[in-house]
Amino acid sequence: MAGRKPVRWHIAVFLAPAVLVYTAMMIVPLFGTLNLSLYTSVDRISQFAGLDNFRTLFGDPRWADAFWNALGNNGWFFLIHMLVQNPIGIVLAALLSSPRLRMAAFYRTAIFIPTILSFVIVGFVWKLILSPIWGIAPGMLDFVGLKSLFAPWLGKEEYALTALALVSVWQFVGIPMMLIYAALLSIPDEVLEAAEMDGITGMSQFWKIKLPLILPSIGIISILTFVGNFNAFDLIYVSQGALAGPDFATDILGTFLYRTFFGFQLQLGDPHMGATIATAMFGIILVGVCFYLFAIQTRLRRYQF
Amino acid sequence: MATRTPLSRSIAAHAVLIAxxxxxxxxxxxxxxxSFKSRRAIFAEPLAIPTPDTFDLVGYTTVLKQGDFFQYFQNSMVVTCGSLFFVLLFGAMAAFALSEYRFRGNTLMGLYLALGIMIPIRLGTVAILQMMVASGLVNTLTALVLVYTAQGLPLAVFILSEFMKQVSDDLKNAGRIDGLSEYRIFFTLVLPLVRPAMATVAVFTMIPIWNDLWFPLILAPAEEVKTITLGSQVFIGQFVTNWNAVLAALSLAIVPVLVLYLIFSRQLIRGITAGAVK
Known part of the structure; x- marks a missing residue:
């Protein structure tokens, strides 16, 4: 009698809790949000609206200005992270991984500390330090004779976003540092020794041998930065409030979503437009992730040791 | 390896790192x-170390009198530990199923669970709130635990299944021959062996949960369920001009994470360098 294999119930038991919680709290709400963006409510009755909400968001001046402003700011926010945070992280990791460096563990631990602090702390600490009232920043600039350079950066439209992006860089530089550090440590000694035999040492060793080997890690860091930045909210909310002042100069998609969904001051919250913005963010992140997976990751050469 | 680092280069490296x-x-x-100075000293000499003259604890007394910091702290502990427990338990169970058994849909299930690493859970907030309102879970810690469990699971499953693949098959098969059930094999043989990986996952899961502002603000803003992150945000907002209190509140908020980090930092670094993210 060729009976069928018994059902292996334990597999289902092992998988069920994770899959249930994950599906119920993450996947279903995600699709619920996508769905909600296709409806609009007229006199509290929700009606199917097709893509009208998106037309409003991208085209209607009342919404589009704010949306494109937030998207542009978010792009700048991301650009600064890519140009400042990741290179600094790579440099620090390269220095840390040099052999026989003393106190490497201390530096690593200390430089990672800002990353574990909450946004509430980070936002207020920098607000206090940069505040013209308290005078730590102007005082220090005065000390090196550059007092004329001081401006209330967080209060000026032209500087506020850049200043906050740099604060965020300060906070998160530990992550690229750690990941690159791990990647550098995993390069086998034989490879480096072979390079030394060929007379490639120091800086040229870094550029010619190590950098190509850590490119996959740099790719991962870039996509993590992208997802994190286009999903950011807390730092701006904590330091500039939901209005992302001055005059929306620091408004990014996360704060725009929050304001739209919950309302602010006299404007009422609008779940449908909120869902529309969340869907747009989902689209942006999806495009970025797909671009990384198909255009970048497949072209990076991976080396097996 | 016979690398001779010239002295000048080593000094330069230290200079950059120290800076x-x-x-x-x-x-x-x-x-x-x-935070330990009197109001006047804070403004007069912001960079000076407190001296007996300027030492003042008025900020701390204000904070401890005004805010319900112990309540907030307790809420944060409950939420963080609760979510951590479920992430580790459910995550390890799912990772075991994915790495141990071959069944139809295994790869697909793995990809499905990994989706959440790239797509942030925040994008579903609108629907999550509606769901919590419908089920009456708004302003409960349960709502936060549920959301954070879902948020932590994808990365936990991903990292843990990498590690579980390395657990020797002979050991598990020996257990099977001795008549252990699959559940006993998981709980008594495999789990203890992946404990280091669990610690890494714990750190990665814990920090964003403890520091999160978004979900407490949206799902549980009521006084009795505020987390410490939201509590200090609100407190600082109210006491903006009372610098002693603000600085003391900030210091109090830094301490718990700092202590946790210093305890786990060796583990964290070992976990990263062990290749969990290679």
Missing amino acids: YTVIALFPVFVIVIN
Whole structure:
């Protein structure tokens, strides 16, 4: 009698809790949000609206200005992270991984500390330090004779976003540092020794041998930065409030979503437009992730040791 | 390896690292020293270390009198530990199923669970809130635990299944021959062996949960369920002009994470360098 294999119930038991919680709290709400963006409510009755909400968001001046402003700011926010945070992280990791460096563990631990602090702390600490009232920043600039350079950066439209992006860089530089550090440590000694035999040492060793080997890690860091930045909210909310002042100069998609969904001051919250913005963010992140997976990751050469 | 690092280059490396360490720690240092000073000293000499003349604990007494910090702290502990427990238990179970058994849909299930690493859970907030309102879970810690469990699971499953693949098959098969059930094999043989990986996952899961502002703000803003992150945000907002209190509140908020980090930092670094993210 060729009976069928018994059902292996334990597999289902092992998988069920994770899959249930994950599906119920993450996947279903995600699709619920996508769905909600296709409806609009007229006199509290929700009606199917097709893509009208998106037309409003991208085209209607009342919404589009704010949306494109937030998207542009978010792009700048991301650009600064890519140009400042990741290179600094790579440099620090390269220095840390040099052999026989003393106190490497201390530096690593200390430089990672800002990353574990909450946004509430980070936002207020920098607000206090940069505040013209308290005078730590102007005082220090005065000390090196550059007092004329001081401006209330967080209060000026032209500087506020850049200043906050740099604060965020300060906070998160530990992550690229750690990941690159791990990647550098995993390069086998034989490879480096072979390079030394060929007379490639120091800086040229870094550029010619190590950098190509850590490119996959740099790719991962870039996509993590992208997802994190286009999903950011807390730092701006904590330091500039939901209005992302001055005059929306620091408004990014996360704060725009929050304001739209919950309302602010006299404007009422609008779940449908909120869902529309969340869907747009989902689209942006999806495009970025797909671009990384198909255009970048497949072209990076991976080396097996 | 016979690398001779020239002295000058080693000095330059230390100079850069020290400079960056100062930048990283300076803000924390400023906050902590000033939280122990009197109001006048805070403004007169912001960078001076407190002396017996300027030493003052008025900030701390204000904070401890005004805010329900112990309540907030307790809420944060409940939420963080609760979510951590479920992430580790459910995550390890799912990772075991994915790495141990071959069944139809295995790869697909793995990809499905990994989706959440790239797509942030925040994008579903609108629907999550509606769901919590419908089920009456708004302003409960349960709502936060559920959301954070879902948020932590994808990365936990991903990292843990990498590690579980390395557990020797012979060991598990020996257990099977001795008549252990699959559940016993998981709980008594495999789990103890992946404990280091669990610690890494714990750190990665814990920090964002403890620091999150978005979900407490949206799902549980009521006084009795506020987390410490939201509590200090609100408190600081109310006491903006009382610098002693603000600085003391900031210092109090830094301490718990800092202690946890220093306890787990060796584990964290070992976990990263062990190749969990290679």
